[in-house]
Every structure is written in structure tokens, then in C-alpha cells.
Amino acid sequence: MTLAREHGILQVLGARTQPEHAETKMATTLDREQMKDLLKEAITELVQEREDILHDLVSDIVEDIALARAIREGLGSGRVSRDEVFRVLEAKP
Numbered sequence: 001m002t003l004a005r006e007h008g009i010l011q012v013l014g015a016r017t018q019p020e021h022a023e024t025k026m027a028t029t030l031d032r033e034q035m036k037d038l039l040k041e042a043i044t045e046l047v048q049e050r051e052d053i054l055h056d057l058v059s060d061i062v063e064d065i066a067l068a069r070a071i072r073e074g075l076g077s078g079r080v081s082r083d084e085v086f087r088v089l090e091a092k093p
Helices: 003-012 022-049 051-075 082-091
Strands: none
Touching: 022 051
């Protein structure tokens, strides 16, 4: 995590970003642990209650990966005419 992001998160949590002594630093650490626990709980609830959202997210990720691979593969191949592309697309059922 970048220092700027960490700084922003700590401000949101209401913690000091420049601890003056060990007690303040400990409070910041506890806030981070609480934040991690809350995030884990929210993700768990999302998975349990809204499986459709998780499914859509994973599907989108898989599609993006496949598209990126196809683009990379296409960049390494030779050029074809527009007519050739449409001829292949129209031939498939």
C-alpha cells in the first residue's frame, strides 16, 4: 500500500497519521485490524447473500482475460482484410 493511500485510510479511520508515541501507534494498528475484519465480513456476506454479484464479477474478469489474450495473439499474427473477417464470421453457425 502506498504511503498516500495509507495516509488517506488512516484519516478516514480518524487516527493520527503521525503517531506521537507508542499508544497512538497501537491504536492505529487496532484500527487497521478492525478495518480488515469489517472488509472480510462484508465480502463474506456478499458471497453468501448475493452470489449473483460475485458470479457476474468473476465472469467479467474471465472475459477480460480472454479478450486480452486474444488481442495479444492477434498482434502477433498477420493482417487480414475486412472481407476475410466477415467471411469467417458469417460461415460459423
